[in-house]
Each structure stands twice: as structure tokens, then as C-alpha cells.
Amino acid sequence: MSVHSETTARHTTQTIQQMKHAGEKIAMLTSYDYTLAKLVDEAGVDIILVGDSASNVVCGNQTTLPITLDEMIFLAKGVRRAADHALVVVDMPFGSYHASEEDSVKNAVKVMRETGADALKLEGGVEIMPAVKKILSAGIPIMGHLGLTPQSVNQFGGYGLRAKSEAEAERLLRDAHLLEEAGCFSLVLEKIPAALGKRVSEELHIPVIGIGAGNGTDGQVLVLHDMLGLNQGFKPKFLRRFAEMGEDVKKAVGEYVNAVREVAFPSEKEEY
Numbered sequence: 001m002s003v004h005s006e007t008t009a010r011h012t013t014q015t016i017q018q019m020k021h022a023g024e025k026i027a028m029l030t031s032y033d034y035t036l037a038k039l040v041d042e043a044g045v046d047i048i049l050v051g052d053s054a055s056n057v058v059c060g061n062q063t064t065l066p067i068t069l070d071e072m073i074f075l076a077k078g079v080r081r082a083a084d085h086a087l088v089v090v091d092m093p094f095g096s097y098h099a100s101e102e103d104s105v106k107n108a109v110k111v112m113r114e115t116g117a118d119a120l121k122l123e124g125g126v127e128i129m130p131a132v133k134k135i136l137s138a139g140i141p142i143m144g145h146l147g148l149t150p151q152s153v154n155q156f157g158g159y160g161l162r163a164k165s166e167a168e169a170e171r172l173l174r175d176a177h178l179l180e181e182a183g184c185f186s187l188v189l190e191k192i193p194a195a196l197g198k199r200v201s202e203e204l205h206i207p208v209i210g211i212g213a214g215n216g217t218d219g220q221v222l223v224l225h226d227m228l229g230l231n232q233g234f235k236p237k238f239l240r241r242f243a244e245m246g247e248d249v250k251k252a253v254g255e256y257v258n259a260v261r262e263v264a265f266p267s268e269k270e271e272y
């Protein structure tokens with residue numbers, strides 16, 4: 001029997017941590033709206049991330065930088081209403097935990113209060129430690145995020161593989177330990193060598209969830225629209241498409257358009 005079914009119907013940060021210790025892999029996906037989140041939850045995902053990738057896949061921006069705190073809150077409210085089983089984690093957007101510790105905790109409390117989320121995710125290591133500690137001191141669980149941190153794209157000049165060099169890998173390891181010591185309940189590692197993903201997962205006691213970090217991590221996360229094939233223009237090496245829903249949507253919509261034009265819809269059976 002899994003950790004989850006033995007304990008409670010709804011995941012908590014504790015049941016997610018117990019999964020690592022029981023050797024159970026953690027399945028995490030993003031969602032941004034009630035309808036898809038309900039399907040994702042019913043399909044058995046352990047963690048739903050209301051990712052700031054909404055800026056790309058929902059809003060059509062080039063980066064995650066433009067999405068605001070209020071926009072994240074709007075999306076997270078719908079997801080939270082849908083999730084009866086999964087832990088709901090919300091991304092703190094760019095700039096919402098950088099100005100000051102006071103500002104960070106104020107924004108974090110606003111997200112928790114208005115959305116009913118279970119936890120927040122913040123990108124960065126030693127440089128965001130004051131904000132991490134302040135938010136944790138308010139009793140808010142935090143998931144860390146290291147490796148490729150899309151909110152810092154302008155500093156790195158792109159979305160390439162991170163922690164390739166020994167020095168960068170050592171820095172990432174140090175940051176991972178710092179986040180664990182501060183009290184983060186889990187950590188996301190994005191787009192780093194698989195050997196490093198495995199090493200961090202073995203060294204840390206908290207669950208490490210990878211995206212493009214190999215299969216040695218304690219769990220995996222993907223962007224829902226990418227893995228369903230809805231976001232057709234994006235196909236990095238780490239992404240597996242589990243469906244081609246973009247094609248299905250276009251086919252269904254095309255058939256609807258034809259049916260309307262040919263006056264084949266609605267039929268008599270579809271009339272009152």
C-alpha cells in the first residue's frame with residue numbers, strides 16, 4: 001500500500017516527504033485552471049504546481065517574467081478548488097520575493113490566504129535565503145527550485161543546460177543543502193546533468209523533483225501543456241509527449257467548423 005492511501009485522502013507536505021522515505025516516486029504536473037486540474041487530480045498526480053510557466057502557456061509571453069502576483073492568484077484559486085487529492089504548490093512570480101523580507105512575506109501570505117494553496121515555490125539559492133527564512137517563519141511551506149531558473153533568464157542569457165562545470169555543480173549542491181537546512185520541504189531541479197540530479201537526491205533528505213534532471217531524482221515534473229502536446233512549438237530533449245492533444249483539438253475544431261458551415265450541426269436530436 002502506498003504512503004498516501006495509508007494516511008490521508010489529501011496529500012500534505014508530510015505525505016510527500018514520506019513518499020521519498022518509502023522509496024515511492026512522486027508525480028508532479030502543472031495546471032492553471034479548474035477543468036484540467038480536476039482531470040489531473042483525478043488521474044492521481046501527487047503535486048499540482050500552479051507554475052509561473054502560465055506566463056508562457058496561458059498568457060503567450062516569451063518568458064515567465066511578466067506574470068503578476070494577482071494573475072497567479074486568479075489561476076491558483078481555480079486549481080485549488082479542483083484538487084481533492086494532490087498537494088497544490090503555487091509559484092511566487094518574478095519580483096514578488098526580492099524587494100525585502102517584509103515584502104516577500106506579505107506577498108507569500110497574500111497567495112496562501114487568497115488561494116488556499118498548500119505551499120509556495122521560489123527560484124534561487126543563497127541569494128534568496130533571507131526571503132526563504134522569513135516566509136518559512138510565517139509557517140508557509142516552501143519548495144525550492146535550482147538549476148535552470150527561468151525567472152533569471154536575462155542573467156543567464158538563455159535556457160541552456162545548467163551546472164555543467166564542476167564549480168557550478170558544487171554551487172548548486174551547496175544551495176540545495178542550504179535550502180534543506182533552512183526548512184524547505186522539497187526541491188525542484190531543472191535542466192541539469194542526470195548524475196548531478198541523482199547526487200543531490202541522494203544527499204538530501206527532502207524530496208527532489210526533476211525536470212530534465214534524469215531519472216535518479218525522487219520524482220518528476222512536467223508542464224501539462226507540453227506533455228499533452230498542446231504546446232506544439234516546444235520540444236526540448238527532456239520532454240516526452242504522452243499525448244498529441246494539439247492535433248486532436250485542431251481536428252475536432254475543424255470538424256465543428258465544417259459541420260456549422262454545412263448546416264450539419266445541430267441535428268434534429270440536438271434541438272429543443
Ligand code: KIV
Pocket residue numbers: 030049050051052053054091188190211221222223
Ligand atoms: O513554472 C513551472 O512550470 C515550473 C516547472 C517547470 C517546474 O517551475
